[in-house]
Amino acid sequence: MKVLHTSDWHIGRSLYGRKRYEEFESFLDWLADEIERQEVNALIVAGDIFDTSAPSNRAQELYYRFLYKVAGSQCRHVVVVAGNHDSPSFLNAPKELLKALDVHVIGDGASEPEEEVLVLRDANSEAELIVCAVPYLRDRDIRTAEAGESVEDKDQKLIEGIKAHYRSVGQIALDKRSEAGKDVPIVGTGHLFAAGGKTIDGDGVRELYVGSLAHVGANIFPECFDYLALGHLHVPQLVGGSEVMRYSGSPLPMGFGEASQQKTICIVEFEGKEVNVVTTDIPEFQRLERIKGDWTAISSRIKELAVLDSNAWVEIIYDGGEVIGDLREQIDSATQETSIEVLRVKNNRIVDRILGQVHEEETLDDLNVNDVFERCLAAHSVPHDQREELVRAYQETLSAIYEEDVNAE
Structure with a gap:
């Protein structure tokens, strides 16, 4: 059997x-x-x-x-x-x-x-x-x-x-x-x-x-x-x-x-x-790749993928020491004549050095539902000793939403 x-x-x-x-x-x-x-x-x-x-x-x-x-x-x-x-x-x-x-x-x-x-x-x-x-x-x-x-x-x-x-x-x-x-x-x-x-x-x-x-x-x-x-x-x-x-x-x-x-x-x-x-x-049906590093490492890897004529979907995480304000534009230029598709770019240096963890560069794609709630608690200056119970109540609410069978009569 x-x-x-x-x-x-x-x-x-x-x-x-x-x-x-x-x-x-x-x-x-x-x-x-x-x-x-x-x-x-x-x-x-x-x-x-x-x-x-x-x-x-x-x-x-x-x-x-x-x-x-x-x-x-x-x-x-x-x-x-x-x-x-x-x-x-x-x-x-x-x-x-x-x-x-x-x-x-x-x-x-x-x-x-x-x-x-x-x-x-x-x-x-x-x-x-x-x-x-x-x-x-x-x-x-x-x-x-x-x-x-x-x-x-x-x-x-x-x-x-x-x-x-x-x-x-x-x-x-x-x-x-x-x-x-x-x-x-x-x-x-x-x-x-x-x-x-x-x-x-x-x-x-x-x-x-x-x-x-x-x-x-x-x-x-x-x-x-x-x-x-x-x-x-x-x-x-x-x-x-x-x-x-x-x-x-x-x-x-x-x-x-x-x-x-x-x-x-x-x-x-x-x-x-x-x-x-x-x-x-299981075979790989669509290549995914995460490229992380400074601009030299990122651009070098993009060139390698281009030489291979790769059709990879790519996530790029920039964490170099230099602040690059036009990172997305440089990436678009580097991948313009290739089959590479960049699905996400995260510029850690902009977030860390310029915005000082204020999170303006973040999108909902960068956060899960618990992260969003933590941001709300911080934004409203909720005391730390009250957060544990609020987080638990929030998680119980999420659990109830996830378990609701929307197709049931």
Whole structure:
């Protein structure tokens, strides 16, 4: 039994205003071919299929066309779970139709955990894989708010709620394996932030829950899982050093901070009780490059890319000692006769030396939502001893906004 684990496609995401549909299409075409080439039996997508809860028509077209293509291959099963960027109701809407193609969609944490435990069968109707298809668990799915709760109480209830949910699906999976009468592999999924996980600045990974305990430990997952397919973090990595607990990472770099990172998919092969996991490198469909340094270093690298006839999308961060007021004009001149596309220029020297951290040169592209709120607190001279509680209330509000399913009736 061979399983392919991927996650965090974020179809529809743009980069500093640049649409990326051609990249997504190239990746999905490559993935469908790879499923054929590696003779994959089951595909698991561990959340964040789309970048927003209301994906564009083109994003939807790419998604459904890919599922149709995979359904016509030797891959017998597809399991898709929602991430924190996805709309549960949007993903769930065609689930009954998709079942006809052996595509199983779990959009939200089910009130009955048994609905998340899928017994996947071979051509002879024999159980060949059990998947605990746990999606992103929203706050309301796993805890009940009570008046007068402390921050610590909320944190603890979140962790206990996540743990209890996994314990329930794990026990159901064991029961179903017992019913099957043979040692069927059990795969768990999740879309969350495991303790010790690595992120990169600008990758767009959101904090999922408000509170210091939101990064769950590896011990929260049932021991019955033969493999754990996780999503949410964009850097491919192991959890707790375990070869069978992994983030596949995003297939495309979500920002320039990931430009030099090799993207991968995970191939999990079950042979009796043996589990073998290997990673396959994903090709680069659009080169991204971050150029950082003084003007000599920047102009030199632009010339090198021009000689290579590169069509790279570039972010330039100037941090030289000399103040260059017309940096953008010089960059435009240097790239004028090339295929290089400069998507962002950040002149740190102007900001640091001339404006003295007043931030006039910053745009919203330079800041995340927490940075903006911190700027507001500073602008209104809010005392530091009051900021912690205000920041927490702000983060709780953001969390509620992110978790609202705009497509639900």
